[in-house]
Amino acid sequence: MTPAWAQVAYLVAAACFIVALKGLSSPRTARVGNLVGAAGAALAVVVVLLAGDIDNVGWILGAIGVGMVAGVPVARRVQMTSMPQLVALFNGVGGGAAAIVAAIELTDPGPQLLSGGGPESGGLPLAAAIVTLVIGAVSFSGSLVTFAKLQELMTTRPVLINGGPVIFAALIAATVAVGVAVGLANGTGAGPIWGVLGLVVLSLALGVLFVLPVGGADVPIVISLLNAFTGIAVAAGGYVLDNTLLLVAGTLVGASGTILTRAMAAAMGRSLANILFGAFRGGSTAGSTAESDRPVRSSGPEDVAIVLGYAQKVIIVPGYGLAVAQAQHVVHELAQLLAKRGVDVSYAIHPVAGRMPGHMNVLLAEANVPYEQLLEMESVNGQFPRTDVALVVGANDVVNPAARTTPGSPIYGMPILDVDHAKSVVFLKRSMRPGFAGIENELLYDARTSLVFGDAKDSLTKIVSALKSV
């Protein structure tokens, strides 16, 4: 039984997590909130080590050390560009940990499972352990596939398997059947180790099949959803271990993750079901995905510098290409230079530009771009018709008019930045390769559009130096 002082400490830790989430909803309080959350987590670890009647403390501390050595340097050094992958990876290992905890409780039930599993609880802790195992494993394998997609270790296009929906449904049925069997076998005292292993394999396969058909542009939403999944797994694990802190923390993450996922889906103008199962239903192949050899108007940095220097109003549209090229500082320099010449400059931030919602805000904040210049989609779209030049830096899908004009395109219906309403458009692009979603952009061939090929940072640096001599 957990001593009363430890229960109180868990309550304090749970309160810290609530404060952390609340703080993270506003830029001014976010950093403090995160630190409060970290303090709560540290408190919880110390408390369980002191009060949890724990053996093997040396081994456990060693394992924590290994985890810190593995996790901290990566977290400190990762480029802001690779943030989405890292979050996916961290989420996956958390799900994996929850699944292992549940697997151990199922095959080798500790006192916690037994104490919570009296007849009056109706086998609920047992059911919760099975839920923890399944959801944790789904989150683990799903997150790893997501990581592979974002890291471009595999194709970013939806991967469709013949009979995918049928296999998926069959897997769910098999998982439920084996789960029930494990539950019943455990009740009669039979060693369910093969059943548990079977459940692990089925759940891992389920996670892979769940994420494979999701297209590249929708991957950020899947990270958020899997994040909520891991939260639910942790909450169920708290039920299994009769631990209120795990229950509260997991539930908080599960609930807030669900809200966040819905908010992101809304920002893309799609329903969650459409994102997850749209590719299953097929019909998302419209729009040519091959590079075409139609002519485009290619332009030099000097020309662009002149166009920008004599414009009255310029809107910069950053995308993933800006992140890849680490061009956030030089784009800020360009914006300052233009502002000095009296040009009205602002940034148009699409909610899902980059590989993660809010990705561009993080990057431009890094470059000290003033907050007030970052305009959200709703407020900026009305300004494009009055805009002389829309400078698109490494963005593609979020400015693709196909979202408005081409029913059947995978991004049809997604709210976009209406750069095609500007008087002229300049794209800084690495190549004619289609964007992350793999859809060609008609705007590139428009007569008002000119393109500067090359790394975004190089191109911007050349434009800046050309602008200085205009």
Added chain:
Amino acid sequence: MSGGMALLTIFVLAVFVGFEVVSKVSTTLHTPLMSGANAIHGVILVGAIIVAGHADDTYVLALALVAVVLATVNMVGGFVVTDRMLEMFRRPRARPAPGDAERPA
């Protein structure tokens, strides 16, 4: 109140708190919020420690220690990475040229 019922009550109340605290978040903070929530579910580390601390069998202990390592990566890495992101949101809004930030005053 029996243990099971108390836990169920806590669960339902926590769902409402979870919905409430992030109901009005701006898109600007979606990434740090996701990352911060991600770090919070790293608290499964507590569960992994409980399981490892009660393991009598070598195999079970080994497996439980793997869970401890994974959960630590999730928790510690998650908080560090979130802090790094948020650090950028707190820089002064005056606009020094790139590189000026490091110069001593």
